[in-house]
Amino acid sequence: MPKILAGILAVLFSAVQLAFTAEVDYARDVKPIFKERCFACHGVLKQESGLRLDTAAGIRFGGDSGSVIKVRESAASLLIERVTASDEANRMPPEGKPLTAGQIESIKVWIDQGAIAPANEQLAEDPRQHWSFQRPTRRSVPRVKNESLCGNPEALGRASRPTLQLRFVVVLAQESFA
Ligand code: HEC
DSSP states (O other), rough: OOOHHHHHHHHHHHHHHHHHHHOOOIIIHHHHHHHHHHHBBBBOOOBBBGGOOSSSSHHHHTTTOOOOOOOOGGHHHHHHHHHOSSTTTSSSSSSSSOHHHHHHHHHHHHTTTTOOTTOOOOOOOOOOSSGGSOOOOOOOOOOSSGGGGTTHHHHHHHOOOOOOOOHHHHHHHHHHOO
């Protein structure tokens, strides 16, 4: 009998606990934590342990040890194990202060509520793809579409200046409206 009572109490307790747990929103409450503390090593530029935490898809996909979250089971999730690890060698992030209790709670609740995230989450653009990082390449000179308008240099040499200017304008106009 006491066992059953304990069971009922446990169920009641978790129901009450659930009712009082605020809904956690991935974009608002969870992603900013990863962005601030994890992206530097698990994002676009670095993927330590093959792990990316900059999208929910990456979090679900996991790293070298496989999945880092177990949906609806935060207690069995490697990610929670690593952010709550008491020995510093294991704890994530390895640098700076550990995550706060509130941050850890938000991530736990998010996992326990099903690790829901928008389907259309965009991957951050790799800053190395920005044009300012690209090596300049020489473009080939565009071909003139109507070669007959160019004339040969010999003929051009004999034409008067206004004629040359007019030809130039005509070719430009042809090229831009063709
Ligand atoms: C300064 C770099 C750095 C930061 C910041 C960092 N990590 Fe890591 N993380 C690592 C390295 C290096 C490893 C691989 C070695 C290890 O497992 O300890 C790793 C491994 C992991 C693993 C194990 C992955 C696997 O597949 O084995 C998890 C989970 C993890 N990190 C979570 C996090 C979380 C969550 C944060 C942010 C709260 C974070 N890390 C921030 C460097 C970092």
